[in-house]
Amino acid sequence: MTRLWNEPADFADEMVDGFVRANGRWVRKVHGGVSRSTRSDEPEVAVVIGGGSGHYPAFAGLVGPGLAHGAAMGNLFASPSAHQVESVIRASEQGRGVLLSYGNYAGDVLHFTAAQDVVRAEGVDCRTVVVTDDIFSAPPSEAHRRRGIAGDLTVFKVAGAAAAAGYDIDGVERVAGLANARTRSLGVAFTGCTLPGADEPLFSVPEGKMAIGLGIHGEPGTDEVDIPSAAELGELFVTHLLAEAEIPDGVSLDGARVVPILNGLGSVKSEELFVVFSTVADLLEARGVTIVDPQVGEFCTSFDMAGASLTLLWVDEELETLWSAPSDTPAFRTGAVDGGALVAVVDSDDDAVDEVVGEASDESRAAATRAAEALGAIRDVIDENADELGRLDSIAGDGDHGIGMQRGARAAATEAQAVLERGAGARSLLVRAGDAWSDRAGGTSGALWGEILRTLGEALGDDQAVTAAEVSVGVTAASDAVRAYGKASVGDKTMVDALEPFANALDARVAAGDSLSAAWVAASGAARQAADATADMMPGLGRARLHGEKSLGTPDPGAVSFALIVETVAPLLDTPAPSTSGATEETS
Template identity: 70%
Template sequence: MTRLWNEPENFADEMIDGFARANGRWVRKVAGGVTRSTRSEEPTVSLVIGGGSGHYPAFGGLVGHGLAHGAAMGNLFASPSAQQVESVARASDQGKGILLSYGQYAGDVLHFTEAQDKLRAEGIDCRTVTVTDDIFSAPASEKERRRGIAGDLTVFKVAGAAAAAGYDIDGVERAAILANDRTRSMGVAFTGCTLPGAEEPLFSVPEGRMAIGLGIHGEPGIDEVDIPTADGLAELFVERLLVDAEIPEGVSVSGSRVVPILNGLGSVKNEELYIVFARVAELLEQAGVEIVDPQVGEFCTSFDMAGVSLTLLWLDDELETLWSAPADTPAFRTGSVDTASLVQRGDIDDSVAEEVIPEASEDSRRAAAAVVKALEAVEKVINENADELGRIDSIAGDGDHGIGMKRGSHAGAEAARVTFSKDAGAQSVLTSAADAWSNKGGGTSGAIWGVILRTIGERLGNTAPVNPTGVAEGLDAAKQAVMDFGKAKVGDKTMVDSLVPFAETLVERVNAGDGLVDAWAAASSASQKAADGTADMMPGMGRARSHGEKALGVADPGALSLSMIAAAVLEVLREASDH
């Protein structure tokens, strides 16, 4: 279990501070993560990587010459926010273009894409290559849907080396895509991992059994088998990774050159890994594979998880040159880097645009006061239920929903209070809360609640009177914005299953002439019923999608938290109507 922390919700922030202080030779702390403390004499394309915390040395440990230029570091097992990614990218930009790269998870895709769009809107050439190496997260025919695990290292290393070699943005992007196309991984676990402050691990494996196909965020495995011997595990890895469907296009196994990476996920000792690797190497050689620069150790962990993964990077001449190029980072060093040629960086700009408060009408300021009270009620109900939401999320997901919602709702309420104190209207208060929730909450839920609050604010404005019709239209627009943003639909077992009936019922009852309190009460009831109904659904989106039947019988945490929020806001509306 994880033993050392102060406040669990502050774990990631305090960890980043300590990491930067301990590794000033390579990195400097900036808003949202870290960036290099030095630069080459000539500017290059910048590689910005990132993901949730809890995976060291991914992601901050891979920032340095020959590898990444910056790392956006999110909350525990939750993607960094778009603001974090944007600020790290700005701090790392050298004017030659930016490549964003990260493991493919829903929250990461939402936040990194939003940051990319903002940077592109300012004329910065920003590209993305997601890592999709985990063979158990989707079939070979759907490789584009796979998640990224320890294969992050191969893609990041190749892209970083390409940038250091002077490739332009097109070349760095192409090299990263090639590395991803030629990387395959699978993982196993003997025990789950425990988040700071949690009493139980995110999942458990029966004594004497081994989970196959786990993720790096505490997601349970796809299958279970008896724990094999070290040789048996090696044979399982090689057998699964050398099936025809997993051999990259144009590659023949016999005669190929491969980089094998045997990765410990947190509490498996290196001595154990070496025993497994001895047999892995023997089996690869028997298959006619030539082993190049093997790596054994911790490269992408999952807190204290007792687990192992094997990654194979199938080389061609270019990939071998880039993989073998020098790199010097806190956690990954190879070859000889001429550090004397590196220049210490001066002031680093990681700023984002400051909030501008437009004029607001008296009606809108009164509505803004109600918004603040509603967000304070949201903060309270989430705080009371955060542990249970995390527990539910851990059954078929990664267990971060509760802590992410807690951080997000707290930040949203605080931002709303500050903005309201500046005589802001409803839109300004909601927009400020949206940005803060998205930034501090991170993950998929942070991104989506940012969309919801921002969209409602856009419909209410800062000058128009706020009435039931405007509120209903705002929720209906938010519903559509969330579906467009996250691509989920009703039946996918996500927050959308609760949001859609809530918004549609609210519109229906307001159009029928109900006041806001009565209409909201009916919508809240519909939301709660729909959230409970998600227990009978199979997941079609998100990390739970890989776990199928494990999610049956358990309601979706995002749908539940939305229904809780709807009920909490209803009490605020009722109280206001009584005065």
């Protein structure tokens, strides 16, 4: 288990600080992650990678000449927010375009895509290649749904080498996509991983068993077998990865050239990996495969998980040249990079936050006071229930929902209080709180709660009293925004299963003439009933999709946390609003 930490909520931030101080030759700290501390004489396409922390050397350890130009770093096992990704893009881009690359996880896709949309609107040519190498996460016919695990390295390295070689954005995107199409991985685990401050691992493997097909965020495996010998594990890896359906298009097995990467996931020792690799090499060569530049070590970990993965990159002449090209990063070095062609990057103040709060009416400031009070209550109830939310999430997911909600709710409440003291109205307070929630929480839930608060704030405005009708309109708009943003529908076993019934019930009761307080109480009951009903559903989206049977009988943690939040807010609407300017019971 993890032993060294101060305050668990601060672990990721303190880790980044220490990493940058230890590796200033390669990286500098920017808002949301790290960017190179040097730059080539000639501008390059920028390769920006990223994901949750807890996977070192992915992702920050792969930033440097010949590889990535920047890494957006979320909290432990949580995707970076869109704002964090935007910041790293701006710190890293050099005028020739940006390629984003990351593992195929819902939260990462949401946040990186949102950031891409923003910088594209500003004129930056930004493209994306999502890594999908994990063969056990979806069948070959649905390869686009596969997760990204240790195969991230092959895509990042090829893209970074192409950028260093002067490829334009079209060329970098092309070879990164080709590397992804020719990369396959499979992972196993003997024990789960334990996040800082947690009493138990995110998942467990029965004594004497090995989980096959696990994810790098603590997601359980899709199968369990008796612990094999090293030779049997090597055979398992090669058998699955050389299955006919997994051989990339255009590759003939006999005479093919492949880069094998045997990756330790956290606490399996290098010596053990070398024993496994001996069998892997024998079996590959017996099938007529030529081994190119084999790699054995830690390249993408899962905190302290005891496990390993094997990745195969099937190279052609171009991919082999790019894979073998020089690179120099804190954790991955090949060949010799020409240090004389590098110049230091001068830090700028581009990350400075605009603290200006717009004008607001007395009525809107009264509503903002109530909203800040509600966010404080939400923070408190999430703190009280974080462990249980994490437990629910661990049954079929990665177990971090409680931690992510806790980070987000705390950040939103703190930001709300700060802007309230500067006279913010309802819109400004909720938008800023939503941004803070999204930035601090990361992950899918962070993105969606950020969207809820921002959309509701936009509907309420800063210049008028807040009525029940406006709140209802705002909640309906938030429900629509979440469904559009997260691509989920009722029945997918997500937060939407509680959010949409809540919005519909609130709208109906307000339209019937109920006060906001009465309508909200009724809608909260609908949300709770719908959240409880998700126990009987099979998940249709996200990481839990792979473990659907395990989630039967357990409600969705996102739906449960939503119901918990709206129930907590309900009593606050039943007291007079803190205003002397005519605000009534209808005020939020």
